[in-house]
Each structure stands twice: as C-alpha cells, then as structure tokens.
Amino acid sequence: MSSADHFRPDYAACRDHFLNLAKESGGLLRRAANPAPGPDGTGLSTEFLRLGPEAAERALIMVSGTHGAEGFAGAAIQCAWLARGGALPNNLAVLLVHGLNPFGFSNLRRVNENNVDLNRNFIDHESDRPSNEGYAKIADALAVTVLDGPERAERDAELKRLASEMGLANVMRAIGGQYAAADGMFYGGRAPVWSNRTLRDYLPRLLPNVKLAAYVDLHTGLGPSGHGSLYCYHPPGTADYDLAGAWWGKDVAAPTATINHGKTGNGALQALAPARVVCLTLEFGTLPFDQVLAALRDEHALWCQGNGHDGRAVKEAFRLAFCRDEPEWRAAVVERGLQIADQAITGLNDPAFG
Numbered sequence: 001m002s003s004a005d006h007f008r009p010d011y012a013a014c015r016d017h018f019l020n021l022a023k024e025s026g027g028l029l030r031r032a033a034n035p036a037p038g039p040d041g042t043g044l045s046t047e048f049l050r051l052g053p054e055a056a057e058r059a060l061i062m063v064s065g066t067h068g069a070e071g072f073a074g075a076a077i078q079c080a081w082l083a084r085g086g087a088l089p090n091n092l093a094v095l096l097v098h099g100l101n102p103f104g105f106s107n108l109r110r111v112n113e114n115n116v117d118l119n120r121n122f123i124d125h126e127s128d129r130p131s132n133e134g135y136a137k138i139a140d141a142l143a144v145t146v147l148d149g150p151e152r153a154e155r156d157a158e159l160k161r162l163a164s165e166m167g168l169a170n171v172m173r174a175i176g177g178q179y180a181a182a183d184g185m186f187y188g189g190r191a192p193v194w195s196n197r198t199l200r201d202y203l204p205r206l207l208p209n210v211k212l213a214a215y216v217d218l219h220t221g222l223g224p225s226g227h228g229s230l231y232c233y234h235p236p237g238t239a240d241y242d243l244a245g246a247w248w249g250k251d252v253a254a255p256t257a258t259i260n261h262g263k264t265g266n267g268a269l270q271a272l273a274p275a276r277v278v279c280l281t282l283e284f285g286t287l288p289f290d291q292v293l294a295a296l297r298d299e300h301a302l303w304c305q306g307n308g309h310d311g312r313a314v315k316e317a318f319r320l321a322f323c324r325d326e327p328e329w330r331a332a333v334v335e336r337g338l339q340i341a342d343q344a345i346t347g348l349n350d351p352a353f354g
C-alpha cells in the first residue's frame with residue numbers, strides 16, 4: 001500500500017481505518033464518545049492511541065481533526081505511521097489523537113458542534129478574552145448568511161472593498177479568532193468545549209510520567225499546495241523555539257503574531273505541566289487563500305440557511321478546500337508528515353536535548 005492510500009472518503013471510513021490499524025498495533029486505545037449526533041446516526045468519538053510504555057518520560061503527540069474536515073490529511077498521516085510500524089526507543093511513547101473535533105470532521109465543517117473554532121478555544125475563559133476589532137469591521141461582509149442572490153453579491157463586493165482597504169495582514173488578523181459573535185465565523189467560544197475538556201482529561205492519564213513532549217497539530221488549508229509548513233507556538237529567543245529548530249531544522253517558522261491564542265497545544269501545555277512541551281502546527285497547503293476563504297464563507301452560509309437546501313456542491317467544494325484528491329498531493333502530505341514524526345522521535349530520543 002502506498003502512502004497516499006491511507007486517505008479515506010469520510011469520517012466514518014477514516015475512523016474505521018484508524019481503529020483497524022490501532023488494533024494491529026497492540027497499543028493502548030481509549031475512545032471518548034462525543035455527545036453530538038453524527039450524520040446518518042454515526043456515533044462520534046475521539047480516539048487516543050498510545051504506543052510505548054505508560055512510564056515513558058518522552059512523548060510525541062500527533063493530533064488530527066482539530067478543524068474537523070481538515071482531518072482527512074492528519075488521519076492519513078497517523079494511519080501511514082501506524083501501518084509502517086517499527087520499534088520505538090525505550091522510554092518514548094507516541095500518542096495519536098484521531099478526530100479531535102469529530103463533529104466537524106463528520107459534517108464537513110471546520111468548527112465543532114457549537115460553531116466553535118476549536119483552535120481558538122484554548123484560552124483562559126476566566127480572564128478577558130482577546131478583542132478583535134477587525135472582525136467586527138468585516139463581519140457582515142465576511143460571515144454571509146445566504147448562498148446567492150443580490151444580497152450575497154453585495155456582501156462579496158463589500159468584502160473585496162474592505163480587503164483592499166485593510167490589506168491582507170489585517171484581514172488575516174480579523175479572521176484570527178473572535179469571541180463576540182457566537183453565530184459568526186472563527187468564533188472561539190465562551191467556555192472550554194467538549195474536545196478541549198476531553199484532550200486535557202486524556203493526555204495526563206495516558207502520559208502520566210512524561211517530562212518532555214513534542215506536540216504536533218495537523219492542519220490543512222494554508223500555504224503552497226502540498227507543502228507542509230511548521231509553525232512553532234514558541235517565539236524566537238525562547239529555549240522551546242530553539243529546541244524545535246534543533247529537532248526539525250531551520251524551516252520551523254515563528255508563530256504568526258496575528259493568530260496565536262487559544263490553540264490546542266495550550267491544552268497539552270496545561271494538562272501535562274510541569275512537563276516541557278514543544279508545540280507546533282503542521283499546516284499543509286491546498287488551494288490559494290481566496291478559494292479556501294470562499295469555501296469557508298459558502299459553508300457558513302449553508303449552515304445559516306439550514307434545512308431545505310441542497311448543500312452537496314458546497315460541501316464538496318469545502319472538502320476539496322481542505323483535502324485534495326490528487327495522488328501527488330496526498331503522497332507529499334503523508335511523506336512530510338512521516339518526516340516530521342521521525343525527526344521528533346530522533347530529537348526526543350537524543351539525551352543531549354531537553
């Protein structure tokens with residue numbers, strides 16, 4: 001089986017493939033049932049699979065499906081890694097988290113059952129939430145509630161006008177998470193959602209002795225097609241940024257100043273404390289940014305318009321904005337994902353580090 005063959009067409013098939021490989025692996029599998037109903041009665045769950053001993057002091061954690069439908073690529077990487085097999089160094093565990101946002105994965109949404117962007121939800125909800133004036137400015141034009149017609153055309157034109165007035169950097173900042181409009185886009189939520197609580201619950205139970213970990217959250221939709229960009233959570237000048245560079249090399253990018261709050265790795269940092277956790281987002285490009293944003297807006301409009309609308313074309317365009325069907329794209333994604341995993345394991349196993 002080639003590496004591209006680990007992609008599956010829908011959430012249920014991705015999960016079945018993962019579960020079959022998990023059973024063969026002999027690892028410890030735990031399943032958390034998500035209370036939201038899945039499409040066509042599918043039960044939704046997040047799987048946690050640990051390879052290696054409970055006593056491991058070092059661990060690689062790889063997460064798929066934080067952004068729902070982005071999970072096809074992440075799941076394929078996890079399955080390719082499992083299928084390849086091989087022994088792990090002593091004292092090292094690998095924890096695979098499959099479908100962290102199973103509702104979004106199964107329903108082809110980026111957000112979860114509460115319309116929450118999970119990768120903006122890991123903030124301290126007891127403190128003041130980050131404000132985002134840029135989002136408020138573009139919200140009406142961006143978060144469209146209809147798929148077509150004159151009102152939609154007006155909103156599209158307005159968004160174009162605002163984007164050229166504000167510049168791309170400010171648009172990126174505006175869509176970098178907001179905490180005010182629950183029915184809007186890129187909404188970070190008002191409290192820790194199910195996937196947030198589940199991740200923080202399972203990590204310390206499955207890795208009770210971990211002292212040093214690499215946390216890699218697998219995403220798609222940003223950057224050049226098929227290219228895997230590594231974004232480090234930790235800013236340059238910190239020991240954790242330097243360690244990421246030592247493990248993964250010079251192409252580790254600094255955190256983007258615009259989108260740097262509420263990400264899932266913050267849950268790992270908190271739940272595994274006082275362990276040292278080096279966190280990265282691995283982001284695979286699919287289509288040009290404007291096409292990805294168009295797919296996101298259409299899917300949001302479909303969600304707003306609700307029942308009675310045939311949304312198949314919108315959902316298919318959405319899937320293709322986050323997972324490409326070309327075998328070359330799929331092979332490149334899996335190869336890069338395996339490379340990142342191998343580099344992490346080599347780095348974690350080196351006593352000179354950490």
Ligand SMILES: [Zn+2]
Nearest residue numbers: 067070219220
């Ligand atoms: Zn994402």
